[in-house]
Amino acid sequence: MTSSANRAVTLAAVVTVLNCVFLQGVQAGVVGDFNHAERCKDSLFMGTPPRGYLSNSFKKICQRYEDRPRYVTLYDPHKHIPIYSAYNFKKSDGDKQVDFPWMFEPQLASEKSSSNMEPFPQSTNMHMNFEDSQAVLEDYADVVQYERGQLNPDEHHADPLDKASTYSLTNVVPQIREFNIGPWAEHQDVIRKRLNNYCRGKAFLVTGVTTSGHTIRRNNMDRVAVPEYMWSAYCCTEFDQNAPYFVRYKFPAFGAYGLNDRINNQMVEVPLKNLEKFLKGRMDVDKNFQIFYNDCIPDN
Numbered sequence: 001m002t003s004s005a006n007r008a009v010t011l012a013a014v015v016t017v018l019n020c021v022f023l024q025g026v027q028a029g030v031v032g033d034f035n036h037a038e039r040c041k042d043s044l045f046m047g048t049p050p051r052g053y054l055s056n057s058f059k060k061i062c063q064r065y066e067d068r069p070r071y072v073t074l075y076d077p078h079k080h081i082p083i084y085s086a087y088n089f090k091k092s093d094g095d096k097q098v099d100f101p102w103m104f105e106p107q108l109a110s111e112k113s114s115s116n117m118e119p120f121p122q123s124t125n126m127h128m129n130f131e132d133s134q135a136v137l138e139d140y141a142d143v144v145q146y147e148r149g150q151l152n153p154d155e156h157h158a159d160p161l162d163k164a165s166t167y168s169l170t171n172v173v174p175q176i177r178e179f180n181i182g183p184w185a186e187h188q189d190v191i192r193k194r195l196n197n198y199c200r201g202k203a204f205l206v207t208g209v210t211t212s213g214h215t216i217r218r219n220n221m222d223r224v225a226v227p228e229y230m231w232s233a234y235c236c237t238e239f240d241q242n243a244p245y246f247v248r249y250k251f252p253a254f255g256a257y258g259l260n261d262r263i264n265n266q267m268v269e270v271p272l273k274n275l276e277k278f279l280k281g282r283m284d285v286d287k288n289f290q291i292f293y294n295d296c297i298p299d300n
Helices: 003-026 160-165 177-198 272-280
Strands: 029-031 051-053 059-065 068-076 081-089 146-150 172-176 203-218 221-235 253-259 268-270 285-290
Touching (some): 081 177, 081 221, 177 221, 268 272
Antiparallel strands (some): 051 285, 059 068, 068 081, 146 172, 203 221, 253 268
16 A cells, blocks of 8 residues: 555544544533533533532433533432532523423433433333433332422523423432422522522522432332432622622522421521531532532632
């Protein structure tokens, strides 16, 4: 083979490799990091996810719906629940749409699958293909004490497709019914109204869990972990400087946590650093655990 032919073959090989790398880069679903727009970077303040989680088994999901990145989720494929979901808040009237189908994440089951979340197939036998890697509809079928609690709630969005994307079981944890329809729902509405009225720029939210020993069991197997506490925090650096003090001191960032139980389950609002201190004692994180980059203080 001539040297020019060799160069042509080598060039073709390089182009093929670059194409593969490029295609992997634009592919989302389960990702190695969130550092690119197509991998949901824009859902995070300064493009930076919470830091300090010690487990290497969690999966990073860029939650894609209808070929667009919507939000990010850190997912535990062993306990079959999200550890947190992070998203952009959009001004909304708080309507909850419940006519969307529940969906799953194909790439948790197979890396070769679609990078978009997909509705569960009608056949429950098909669900067995996914249940090793994530929760399935059957896990929530016979547990009347629990509701499917969204970490990224559809009420915090205005666009119907953004709302639809929150109905993935990878964005859902089992919440005690009294907590879900009471303190949790009330807190989400309080935050919605606060950000609607006083946030003037982008608002970034992270909502997560701490886990404990409680688990939903099915067919004598541990299936879905039940969080002990739920927590949430927001970051909005451009806010109404003339807001009343009782609101203004809760900007640019504030947090809250609540016990996922029938009683003593009120949501407690606290400054961001207090929330992080509370969570450090209840999660497998290091001393540098941080929810928002630079504590929601923008780089000037």
